[in-house]
Amino acid sequence: MDSYNASNADLEQGKKGVVTRRVFLKSAGRLGALLAVGSASLTLDAVAQTAQTPVSTPASSPSATPAAAPLPGPVVPNAAIIAEKDPVMKVLTERPLTANVTAENLNDAVTPTNRLFIRNNLLTPDLQAAGHTLTIKGLVDKQMTLTLDDLQKTFPAVTVQGMLECAGSGRTAFSPLPKGTPWNPSGGYGCPKWTGARLRDILKAAGVKPAAVHVAFFGADFGELPTAPPVVRSIPMSKALEPNTLVAWAINGEPLPKVHGFPLRTIVPGWVGSASTKWLVGIEVLDAPFKGTYMDDSYRVPAHPVAPGEKMPKDSVSTEAWPVKSVITAPAPGAKFKMGDSIAVAGKAWAGENSITKVEISLDEGVTWKRAAMAKPGDKYAWRLFSHTVQPQRQGHLTIIARATDSKGNVQPIVAAWNPLGYFWNGIHRVGVTVEKV
């Protein structure tokens, strides 16, 4: 594993200096266990229970689960994370922690932090700003290790509003259901304002060598098991140098909450969320995409479409930018109106690397479409707000649907192309309401 001047836990131990992350994980274990007893009881209890199984096992019998391994550092308990979120947030899975709100709760132009979805791969490390460092290494002229203070003083701070969306956002709309986080059709996405340094300014300061092709990000998070590899993702140089790609320390003007990557994370707006590494401790410039299970086994889609239910073909590609998509954030599903009421339809549309050129609304399952009004475009990777007033002509159930078109002429499909890991759901969003007789 690559060496990083890893984290605050390292400093708390009084073991300053560069250590390998693996060595760091192991050496910090004892202290971590001490610090984690209060916060990680779930882990320790669960492991302690399963550790009761006999240790000596013949080759044909199931093996015992390893005895409780101390965690390499303190973790933030799920309950503490969720207590800081809006009550409308729903936990989808506890292990790993995933949570989101449904579309009607994302009607704000800028997503409030307490409504931003959560998608962890591992645990939430309880990091401190003091002593936290970021190391830039690999194909650079000058390896650098920067403190948070160094970063904030050396590089101009920029604020951009940008989309963050999990690759599996909307997964449960796929049929058959692929494995993975059960994001509802409203999905796991949001569009807050991020503040940080441009990654390109940091890379420029380090001096990128001509052979550079990809940039990999390393987070300080760790799993329940000491054998769990870190979640490492890399992005092409062109995206790393894009001026909206940030090393961010703030969301909506406040320091990042712990679950969203405190004290430092990357923001690769418009791309699958996994590119936006939380708890950032390392950046490595590479001559090829990073090789690892989170590059090679996950976040991939077939290079050519496959039939629903088929397995991943050998020919697959890494997920990058999101395709064109829109959601209706008002009215809420199930809302009741009276004949003669005007229904204010509102929503958001986005398109990864492209911009939105048109949003249309249909009240007859796509037989006829009306153009929605669009707000002025904001930041390059921010969603575009749309609105439309509907005057229902008859009583009963009314389904409102919206579809967006992007600057490359891509139109949002009725159903997204099925793929084995259930990524990139961008099918047309539907909201049903009732119109009652006066």
Next chain:
Amino acid sequence: MKRSRAFRAIAYLSLLLATGGLLIPPLSAGQQQADKLVDGPGSDLVKAKCTLCHDIGNIVRIRQSREEWQDTLKVMIRRGAPITPADETIIVEYLTKHYGK
């Protein structure tokens, strides 16, 4: 809003104390049912190994062929799952039987 958040925090804290630090919010009856593994040879092993990192719901809500479960196990082993070759056989057999397609 403020009040309800404070209330939730207190509720969580009480839960924390009541369960001796076990930090799982109460699930509804429906969820508990849906998140239970079918009993059978291998179910204890699946519970012991897979729930180190995953909710049971992540397993029981999907249907995969033997080959797909095998592939899933291979990925999990690459991600550090403490699964021996003997475990793998039992787990794949169990998952294919009860959560196959």
